[in-house]
Amino acid sequence: xxxxxxxxxxxxxxxxxxxxxxxxxxxxxxxxxxxxxxxxxxxxxxxxxxxxxxxxxxxxxxxxxxxxxxxxxxxxxxxxxxxxxxxxxxxxxxxxxxxxxxxxxxxxxxxxxxxxxxxxxxxxxxxxxxxxxxxxxxxxxxxxxxxxxxxxxxxxxxxxxxxxxxxxxxxxxxxxxxxxxxxxxxxxxxxxxxxxxxxxxxxxxx
Amino acid sequence: xxxxxxxxxxxxxxxxxxxxxxxxxxxxxxxxxxxxxxxxxxxxxxxxxxxxxxxxxxxxxxxxxxxxxxxxxxxxxxxxxxxxxxxxxxxxxxxxxxxxxxxxxxxxxxxxxxxxxxxxxxxxxxxxxxxxxxxxxxxxxxxxxxxxxxxxxxxxxxxxxxxxxxxxxxxxxxxxxxxxxxxxxxxxxxxxxxxxxxxxxxxxxxxxxxxxxxxxxxxxxxxxxxxxxxxxxxxxxxxxxxxxxxxxxxxxxxxxxxxxxxxxxxxxxxxxxxxxxxxxxxxxxxxxxxxxxxxxxxxxxxxxxxxxxxxxxxxxxxxxxxxxxxxxxxxxxxxxxxxxxxx
Numbered sequence: 001x002x003x004x005x006x007x008x009x010x011x012x013x014x015x016x017x018x019x020x021x022x023x024x025x026x027x028x029x030x031x032x033x034x035x036x037x038x039x040x041x042x043x044x045x046x047x048x049x050x051x052x053x054x055x056x057x058x059x060x061x062x063x064x065x066x067x068x069x070x071x072x073x074x075x076x077x078x079x080x081x082x083x084x085x086x087x088x089x090x091x092x093x094x095x096x097x098x099x100x101x102x103x104x105x106x107x108x109x110x111x112x113x114x115x116x117x118x119x120x121x122x123x124x125x126x127x128x129x130x131x132x133x134x135x136x137x138x139x140x141x142x143x144x145x146x147x148x149x150x151x152x153x154x155x156x157x158x159x160x161x162x163x164x165x166x167x168x169x170x171x172x173x174x175x176x177x178x179x180x181x182x183x184x185x186x187x188x189x190x191x192x193x194x195x196x197x198x199x200x201x202x203x204x205x206x
Numbered sequence: 207x208x209x210x211x212x213x214x215x216x217x218x219x220x221x222x223x224x225x226x227x228x229x230x231x232x233x234x235x236x237x238x239x240x241x242x243x244x245x246x247x248x249x250x251x252x253x254x255x256x257x258x259x260x261x262x263x264x265x266x267x268x269x270x271x272x273x274x275x276x277x278x279x280x281x282x283x284x285x286x287x288x289x290x291x292x293x294x295x296x297x298x299x300x301x302x303x304x305x306x307x308x309x310x311x312x313x314x315x316x317x318x319x320x321x322x323x324x325x326x327x328x329x330x331x332x333x334x335x336x337x338x339x340x341x342x343x344x345x346x347x348x349x350x351x352x353x354x355x356x357x358x359x360x361x362x363x364x365x366x367x368x369x370x371x372x373x374x375x376x377x378x379x380x381x382x383x384x385x386x387x388x389x390x391x392x393x394x395x396x397x398x399x400x401x402x403x404x405x406x407x408x409x410x411x412x413x414x415x416x417x418x419x420x421x422x423x424x425x426x427x428x429x430x431x432x433x434x435x436x437x438x439x440x441x442x443x444x445x446x447x448x449x450x451x452x453x454x455x456x457x458x459x460x461x462x463x464x465x466x467x468x469x470x471x472x473x474x475x476x477x478x479x480x481x482x483x484x485x486x487x488x489x490x491x492x493x494x495x496x497x498x499x500x501x502x503x504x505x506x507x508x509x510x511x512x513x514x515x516x517x518x519x520x521x522x523x524x525x526x527x528x529x530x531x532x533x534x535x536x537x538x539x540x541x542x543x544x545x546x547x548x549x
Contacts (some may be wrong), residue, residue, distance in 0.1 A: 004498065006547035043544045050540040057519040057531040058547060059236045094525075 007060040009038040011195045013068040014051070016044055020070065020113060022170025023178070027192060030180045036196050045071055048084070052091035052099075067099045068195045072112035074148050077103055098198050106187045114151035117169065118158070119184035126161035133157045207490045208312040208319065208458075211251075215300040215308040217243040224530045228516040229484055230477075230491045232464070232504050234549050235520030240528055241494040242273045244518070245365075245460045246298075247310040248492050251322045252363040252458055256335055257346045270294035272365055273462045295333050295346065304328045311338070322360055361457035364450060370467070371446045373435045374416045379449035381408040381417070388452055395448045396421075398479035399472065400441045407431065419445065440472040444479065451483060459484075461493035465500040473503030481508055481515070498549050505538050517548065 015024050021041040028037045042051035048069070055061060069088070073080045084101040093099055105115035121127070134154060145153065159167055162177050172178055180189070210225035218240040224231075233241045249272060250256045256269060270290045299308050307327035314321060323338035333346040341357055383392050389406065396403045402423035409431075410417035420431035434445055451459065459480075468476065484491055495501060501517055508515035512535035523529035533541065533548075541548040 002545055004547040004549075005545050041544060043540055047540045047543070050537045051544060051546075053531075054533065054537055054541045054544075054546050054548070057521060057533065059239075059521045061521065062524050 005040050007038065007055075007058050007064055009036060010063050010065040010199055011037045011068070012055075012064055012066070013037050013039045013070070013192065013195060014042050015039070015070050016072065017041055019168050019170035022168075023113065023173040024070070024192075026170070026173035026176070026178065027180055027185075027188070031189065031192060033192065033196060036199075037192070042069075045083075049087045049090060052087065052093075056091075056093070062096075064097050066195045066198045067093075067097060068191065069099065069101045070104055070113075071101070072148065073103045073105065073110050074112065075110055075146070077108050077110060100191075100195065100198070102188065102191045104188070110147055111151055112148045114148070114155040114169070116184050116188060117178060118151060118154050120179050120182035121158055124158065124161070126158070130154065130157045130161065207316050207488075208314045209316075210313040211244070211248060212311045212313070213244075213247045213309065215303075215306050216247055216310060217298060217300065218528055219243070220300055220527045222528060222530055224518055224532065226516075226532060227490070228532075228534075229511075229514035230481060230504070230508065231493070231516055231518050232501060233492065233494045233518045233520065234496075234501060236522075236549075239520045239522065241520060242462055244520070245273060245462055245492055245494060248312065248458065249363055249365065249460055250324055251310040251312045252360045253324070254360055255342075255344045256324055256326075257333075257344050267365060267367075272460075291333065291346070298326065319361065320358075362455050363458040363460065364454055364456040366443075366447050366459065366461040370439065370443055373418055373433075376434065376442075376446040376449065377408055377416065377418050379446060379453060380406065380419045382453040383449050384408055386453065392445075392448055392452060395479045395483055396441060396445060398482065399444055399475045400437065403441075406434065406445075438469070438472065440468045440476060443467065444476060448479075448483065451487070451489065456489055459489055459491045461491070464493040464495045465497040470499045470503075473500055474507050477504045477507035481511060485511065485514065496549060501538065501548055502542055505535070505542060508535070519548065 013024055013028065015021050018041050021039055025034075025039040028034055028039055042048050048071070055064075055067075069084060071080055071084050080103045081101065084103065088099045088101065091099070104113045105111045109115065134157060137153070155169055159165065159169065159172055162172060164172075164175060167175065167177070169178075207229060208227050210223065210227060212224075213219050213222045215221070218238075222240075224244070233244050235241050246269070250269065258268075270293075274294070296302055296304055299306065305328075307325050309323060309325040311323035312321065321338065324335045325338075326333065326335045328334075335344045336342065337357065339357075380389075380392070383389055393403055393406055396406070400423070403421055404424065405422040407420050408417055409420050419434035421434050421437060422429060422431050425432050434442055437445070450456070465473065480491065483489060504515060515535065517533040517538050519531045519533055520528055521531075538548070540546075
């Protein structure tokens with residue numbers, strides 16, 4: 001059995017999956033905020049409501065001041081934001097806890113976390129090879145892929161060019177293959193930093 | 207079934223509401239958060255006289271000995287000592303403030319169960335309890351007094367002892383099951399825990415001082431019966447429990463620290479067997495646990511009867527002292543899958 005997740009910090013950042021948990025913990029470490037922000041995963045969008053309810057039953061829940069929630073926009077940014085806000089409202093957190101959503105990849109954009117990463121790694125030396133692979137396999141698709149699916153294929157193609165070609169995205173981030181300093185990550189980086197500032201004056205500064 | 211438990215000014219709880227209650231309620235939470243106190247509240251609410259001590263039944267425990275060590279001398283059960291007043295009864299009052307009464311209440315919307323409540327208070331140095339209608343008054347160390355109408359008896363509440371009962375006591379229980387011609391049913395429940403069990407018998411062998419339970423597990427060429435004392439501890443514990451449940455008409459079962467003495471791989475079959483019995487005989491179960499594996503096992507065992515099971519999670523709360531949360535199947539599922547600390 002893995003070590004169970006218990007709340008240890010006043011700021012909690014939660015992503016959709018175990019892979020996102022690894023990705024965001026790498027980002028938090030890159031920003032030097034590991035002592036202040038705890039990262040966890042809620043098991044996918046359909047489970048977010050139950051996870052937020054479970055969170056409130058945790059023995060150390062009263063220490064939480066800020067919860068940042070990420071989810072993918074997928075097709076429609078506005079629909080994803082409305083949905084996550086409705087779940088937050090329903091969770092009925094005490095007013096001592098601020099809950100702040102961030103819909104990936106960035107404001108008013110469709111897609112998912114992968115879109116940010118693709119934007120950031122598009123100057124990698126192997127990028128032309130990745131693009132040629134994408135063009136080649138697209139001709140074999142019997143049905144066109146969605147934007148998010150195309151981004152995922154793109155990411156897997158890029159991951160396979162790394163010195164550790166077996167890694168998933170979160171694992172690659174842990175091994176510092178993801179260039180978090182690129183401008184593409186700025187909105188996400190600002191969001192993560194704002195979670196900490198919210199514990200200082202109660203207002204997230206995105 | 208009871209739907210709601212409310213306690214007020216009791217032990218660590220200034221006020222605590224637990225609802226909705228389920229068929230099987232597994233109480234979790236950190237150390238000293240009040241898990242065992244919830245069992246005590248349920249037990250107290252269901253007593254015809256919460257101070258009553260059965261002189262003729264050494265198995266039936268009194269309140270101070272239910273889940274905690276008591277100084278009461280078992281050879282003198284009927285006598286209430288000042289030790290128990292000072293070391294047990296006074297500690298039931300929130301913050302040991304005996305000037306303020308405490309109450310325990312179970313509510314039910316299922317006929318024929320009715321809501322049960324006791325309110326306890328000290329008056330003139332004596333601890334007393336009265337029911338919600340003020341029909342019954344009990345005083346520690348004295349007989350009950352009733353109004354003109356005697357209230358109906360409260361549901362039978364059984365406590366599973368933390369340690370194994372004497373094999374002689376278990377043998378008598380199995381004998382009582384035999385009298386009711388329900389041995390095959392008992393064997394069926396035990397087979398869910400140990401599939402080798404095909405039959406069991408209450409036998410007094412020549413030269414032995416006591417009768418014991420012997421079990422057919424297909425041992426050896428001659429299929430010799432083996433003493434139940436030689437079964438695994440989990441099976442032996444459940445033998446006594448199922449036998450007493452079948453003969454005592456239990457409606458409420460209380461188990462403190464469910465996982466005690468049980469192997470992890472025995473937890474799922476034991477929960478399955480208990481759940482089946484509870485459904486078939488309309489028993490409601492309240493148990494406490496410290497164990498993640500115990501919660502996961504119960505969740506697995508009740509996967510096909512999800513509406514029967516919930517985890518009651520207790521945690522400290524800045525606003526109300528201790529808060530209770532009822533986690534149904536979907537919530538437990540997410541907590542387990544995301545490896546949240548659910549204990």
